[in-house]
Amino acid sequence: MNFAASVVSWSTRGLVRGTSLLTTPLRLDEYLALANPLWAVRDLRGRVEAVLPETPDATTLVLRPGLGWRGHLPGQYVRVGTEIDGVLHWRMFSLSSPAGARDGRIRITVRASPDGTVSRQLAHRTVPGTLLWLSPARGGFVLGRPVPRRLLFLTAGSGITPVMAMLRTLAARGRLPDTVMAHSAPTRQDVIFGAELRGLAARFPRFRLHEHFTRAGGGPRARLTTARLPEVCPDWRERQTWACGPAGMLDDVERYWDRHGLADRLHTERFHPVFRTADGGGGGGRVRFTETGVEADADASTPLLAVGEDLGLPMPYGCRMGICFGCILPLVHGRVRDLRTGRAHGEEGDLIQTCVSAAAGPVAIEL
Structure with a gap:
């Protein structure tokens, strides 16, 4: 991106932020997104500009991110949202592009898992022009400065x-x-x-x-x-x-x-959490989903997300590893165990992450 284009880009971002309060009920960037989804600052999107096969099961997607993109450090990841059958699914993918590319584009490389609905969609069914949702780049798996010798x-x-x-x-x-x-x-x-x-x-x-x-x-x-x-x-x-x-x-x-x-x-x-063993205070229990009336016994190592899905419930979810908070549900009663730390916690009304929480005794979840 040249200097003039950079000035225009930053000026546009400032205009969008400064005038959002004056446009109700919609924000200005929501109006702009109707004309071009990449102009939205808050609801970050990216347009697929190229699809590059890497191996039979891996594909690189070259994306043009919207105005809200703040760049990335090499080694960071991004959450990517794609719509499948009317449902928005989010997954995390490492960025494979160098930091600060002159053309302003970024890359994610997706390996299709045999049982991965989202990874197969992105790797094998995505075409240029497709719009994807994006999060800001995150993660501490980076080289840092100065780079080690x-x-x-x-x-x-x-x-x-x-x-x-x-x-x-x-x-x-x-x-x-x-x-x-x-x-x-x-x-x-x-x-x-x-x-x-x-x-x-x-x-x-x-x-x-x-x-x-x-x-x-x-x-x-x-x-x-x-x-x-x-x-x-x-x-x-x-x-x-x-x-x-x-x-x-x-x-x-x-x-x-x-x-x-x-x-x-x-x-x-790691893109999957490390689950810890129990440290006392409950080794599983009866899990009840109050709105549906469905319940089942669960052990101390099975995430409540998996318990609900095994029962056929429409459990909300996102990253499945405790980062995106797309799986939170209210705790009605009981205590849960954080599978990353092994610690039990919970009070009535707490919002819990079902993907990294297991039953620590009898539990009721609002769903």
């Missing part, structure tokens, strides 16, 4: 996405620091951004890429574990490390760094 990236599957944003940002500056990257995928063809990663390794001598294929030779092969880390990266102890991938991989990595007293050198990104 020696880096180690450990990724698997779609966990490559936030790291790719980091690599693209560094490469755009014309240099990469001393960097080792170890990435796991079923086959060479399944490596998201595979050709680009290999191109970076050829272009930057200090970027060393190690690819591990779990279906090498057509048969199953063990995933890359920390047991092989000293072989892949002998000086791993001296590097700041960013890891993103399946839960089992991250559990292995976190235990390994803890065991060596290096937890402060490790940065991980």
Whole structure:
């Protein structure tokens, strides 16, 4: 985006904010959105301008975000909303684009899950021109400043996405620091951004890429574990490390760094919460949904969201990991346990996050 366009963009944002109070019952940006959804500041939208296949099950969507977009740091994620059969569904995706791209566009790379309604919709059924809802960029899985002199990236599957944003940002500056990257995928063809990663390794001598294929030779092969880390990266102890991938991989990595007293050198990104065991004060119970009269027994580790869905109830939800607050419902009585911390809490009338709360004794939820 050139300087003149930037001035116009910021002036427009200021005008929208300054005059919203004068336009009732609708805000000014709501009127503007009728003409162009990307002009809305508060209800942020993005228009798909290109759809780029990466692998058979992964697709990159190139988006033109609206005026409310504030940019992102490489490694952050964004919540994306898409309408399916008249219902707006939200999911989180890491941004795979470099920070501060001149054309003002951003990218998300979506891997379609076999049972993922939203991921399959975005990866396989989205076309240029589609409008998606967006949240501001969030997350602390970032390089920070100054960038460490020696880096180690450990990724698997779609966990490559936030790291790719980091690599693209560094490469755009014309240099990469001393960097080792170890990435796991079923086959060479399944490596998201595979050709680009290999191109970076050829272009930057200090970027060393190690690819591990779990279906090498057509048969199953063990995933890359920390047991092989000293072989892949002998000086791993001296590097700041960013890891993103399946839960089992991250559990292995976190235990390994803890065991060596290096937890402060490790940065991980999880897109599913880590559920804790009970710390006393209730081990599950009878869950009743007061408006529908439906009830069922639930154990101490099953989220109330899953309990309601198993009963066929129209449970509100969003990210399913306790970030977006799209699943909150009023607690009528009883106590619940936060599955992220293991702590029990709750009083009548509290709004609880059903995706990360389990029954800590008999519970009644308003639904």
